[in-house]
Amino acid sequence: MTESQHHNQLGLFSECAPAFQQKNAVLPSYIKDHRKRLRDRFLTGGADAMPDYELLELVLFRAIPRRDVKPLARQLLEHFGDFNRVLSAPIEQLMAVSGVGDAVALELKIIEAAAHRLSRARVLDRPVLTSWQALLDYCQATMAHLPIEQFRVLYLDRKNILIADEQQAKGTVDHVPVYPREIVKRALQLNASALILVHNHPSGDPTPSLQDIDMTKQIIAAASALGLSVHDHLVIGKSIEVSFRAEGLI
Numbered sequence: 001m002t003e004s005q006h007h008n009q010l011g012l013f014s015e016c017a018p019a020f021q022q023k024n025a026v027l028p029s030y031i032k033d034h035r036k037r038l039r040d041r042f043l044t045g046g047a048d049a050m051p052d053y054e055l056l057e058l059v060l061f062r063a064i065p066r067r068d069v070k071p072l073a074r075q076l077l078e079h080f081g082d083f084n085r086v087l088s089a090p091i092e093q094l095m096a097v098s099g100v101g102d103a104v105a106l107e108l109k110i111i112e113a114a115a116h117r118l119s120r121a122r123v124l125d126r127p128v129l130t131s132w133q134a135l136l137d138y139c140q141a142t143m144a145h146l147p148i149e150q151f152r153v154l155y156l157d158r159k160n161i162l163i164a165d166e167q168q169a170k171g172t173v174d175h176v177p178v179y180p181r182e183i184v185k186r187a188l189q190l191n192a193s194a195l196i197l198v199h200n201h202p203s204g205d206p207t208p209s210l211q212d213i214d215m216t217k218q219i220i221a222a223a224s225a226l227g228l229s230v231h232d233h234l235v236i237g238k239s240i241e242v243s244f245r246a247e248g249l250i
Contacts, residue, residue, distance in 0.1 A: 031068055035061055052083040063107040072099045087112040088145040116142050120165065128160050128196065128231075135162075135196075136234070136241060143200040143236045151178050151199040155192035156231070164190050178215050180222035187228050195223060197233040206237030213249060220250070 038054055047055055053073045060069035079097055080086045087108055094105045119138040123131055143150055155164040169177050220230045233244040244250045
């Protein structure tokens with residue numbers, strides 16, 4: 001096998017190549033000690049005991065085993081704003097940051113996927129009304145830091161148990177196309193009885209727009225014609241959400 005063929009075999013893990021080639025190299029003591037201190041602090045106090053850049057360092061340790069990752073952690077935070085926005089950034093945007101290669105991008109997206117899977121498990125197949133905060137947490141985790149608008153529909157059965165969570169459409173930074181007929185058609189396919197609409201505002205401000213209100217009325221009309229209820233429409237901002245029902249808009 002040629003050296004070029006061997007390098008290509010590494011694929012997504014190409015960033016690990018230096019460590020693979022120098023597996024007998026000794027990790028500098030200052031890096032080794034720093035990593036041990038961070039790991040010990042995480043084990044003792046959890047994520048709450050650590051600022052964003054240190055938590056991000058812990059994630060980067062696995063992708064970059066033999067280099068100081070603190071500068072890259074700070075660079076990522078400066079570029080994207082906070083820990084959550086780093087994790088939720090599209091791969092192409094992550095790769096545009098100097099020092100981020102395939103292995104770093106892969107590690108970050110694995111952590112993001114794990115967080116989404118965990119929060120989803122807390123709401124799927126459970127009564128929505130008795131796990132409302134878990135539902136809000138799930139929506140925040142999956143949508144609050146997206147760079148473009150996304151529209152999701154949560155489908156509920158007659159007992160208000162969440163049976164499906166599906167992305168209906170993606171849009172731009174301030175608009176997403178929504179098709180009421182497709183939403184109610186899918187509800188009938190799933191034998192759903194009720195819906196919860198959810199979309200995010202990348203600006204961070206969850207205040208419903210006139211377009212949001214008009215679109216919600218159209219979906220309610222289409223759903224009502226087929227005996228389906230729309231329990232709520234949630235607009236997800238950076239750290240808070242707005243409920244159409246709580247605001248009297250439904």
